[in-house]
Amino acid sequence: MFKPISLYIGLRYTRARRSNHFISFIALVSMIGLTLGVAVLITVLSVMNGFDRELKNRVLGMIPQATVSSTQILTDWPVLANKIEQHKHVTGAAPFTQLQGMLTAQGQVAGIMVTGIEPEYEKKVSIIQNHMVEGSIDQLKKGEYGIVLGKRMTDALGLRMNDKVTLVLPEATPSPAGVVPRFKRFTIVGIFSIGEVDSTFGYIALNDASTLLRLPDGAQGVRMKFDDIFQAPVVSKEIVQELPGNFYASDWTYTQGNLFSAIQMEKAMVGLLLLLIVVVAAFNIVSSLVMVVTDKKSDIAILRTLGASPKTITRIFMVQGTVIGVVGTVAGTILGVISALSIGKIVGWIDTTFQLHLFDVYFISYLPSYLRWSDVVIIVTLSFLLSFIATIYPARRAAKIQPAEALRYE
Structure with missing residues (x-):
């Protein structure tokens, strides 16, 4: 079966158990951070969409x-x-x-x-x-x-x-x-x-x-x-x-316009702040790959000696970082969609069980959630894009390693 060498080695590096457990830990933290960031972003934006929809249906249904x-x-x-x-x-x-x-x-x-x-x-x-x-x-x-x-x-x-x-x-x-x-x-x-x-x-x-x-x-x-x-x-x-x-x-814009504008602004600001979680996770991917490159200097030198071009080395580590981004994004998307669809029932159960009366001060008696697939697509695209960008610097750094310098002390 035909397998591009960069894809094959990149996937092998991803699956392999590294001798440096700290590097594995950093990679795992990057993946978990990306998963939580995407999941929280989808969930919170769905709740904001829910409040926006309830306001439209209830307030504008009466006035x-x-x-x-x-x-x-x-x-x-x-x-x-x-x-x-x-x-x-x-x-x-x-x-x-x-x-x-x-x-x-x-x-x-x-x-x-x-x-x-x-x-x-x-x-x-x-x-x-x-x-x-x-x-x-x-x-x-x-x-x-x-x-x-x-x-x-x-x-x-x-x-x-x-x-x-x-x-x-x-x-x-x-x-x-x-x-x-x-x-x-x-x-x-x-x-x-x-x-x-x-x-x-x-x-x-x-x-x-x-x-x-x-x-x-x-x-x-x-x-x-x-x-x-x-x-x-x-x-x-x-x-x-x-x-x-x-x-x-x-x-209605004369009487309720400010309220809806405030909700839209709040949604944009909350989304921007939560996107920083995904950005931090992407930076963790950078640090993880930089340490992997340092750990794999001898392997890179051997590959270069066997004829691998700098572009091949670049693609190997871009594949490894992209896999972390893809797995984290997909897991976060699944978790976020499930959370967005069920958070109303979960919060309602907590409110009823512990008699917290969380929504007595609001115009509705439950936590609304409305999942917009357009938001999910935007979040997933940004997450993939940030993850991919995060792999460029470590991959280019790996491609610049000179075989003679890397193998001098081996």
Whole structure:
């Protein structure tokens, strides 16, 4: 069987037991360091991707990705919504009317942002229906004054389904007793559980919101959902330009853009710092090969005497270093992929078993992990590249050894 001599000898050096055990130890440390570096990098980036995905799905599933509003109440919002949905990047449109106020019940008070919605349209743009614990947004009907609240809000106020709660609006109403705020009694017809937003948002029927604000039946604007949320600023402006009348657009980058930018920056910095582990492992490969070259001077001299060219000697030690890099990278990739796919369950088990409550302060109750194969490919490529570069200096140093000098004292 044909075997290139450089490949054959390089693999033989890799498998052979060296007389200098310290060199073997350094090579093993290099391989283990590369394995751990790749595994940790894949795992941590998967967790960062998981948090990024949860934010997109949960936070942007509740707040509008973009809105089209006017200076006047939109009494013909169904026509506007249908026209907006005709845009190729829009997957849904729904009317809304927002009002801020306070909820009072059983002596407790909490601030809230209340949104008037049409349930059938809201399902196109929001994830709320998928996270209902009790009841349904379909119970929000004109004139019945039902309200859908988050679980954290109901727990804080000590409320349950079908309980009464009073909404206090900041708009004052003149009366013989003076100026008093506006009150309205609502019945809880649904409870949802999504995360941190549970204590912030509430939903009522669109027409009920108009009645509370003493406005004609209609909507303040239309919220939109896109096939790509990062195109929201561009697409929303395009839609406004195509609409006749005085409309203006707003999108999620105004309210949540800083949060997502911070996550992307954090992911980049964490990835860069963890990549240093792989760089250190690559430097260990350099030191390991330098010591191997020193240990194998006589072997190199004999090979040169038998006719091996400097290029052949270079390739022998590049093969040896590359094998260390390949084994470490492959092992790290396998370990990292397994860890990324199972870390949520492992951390969840630890949290439950030891009652640590690690995620009570976050908007989710578990550790999310989302493995992107594109990240794995980039990490593996960089690891291979660094490992290969690390072999160049020791291999070229081996090729410069002169046979006469190496065998003088043998």
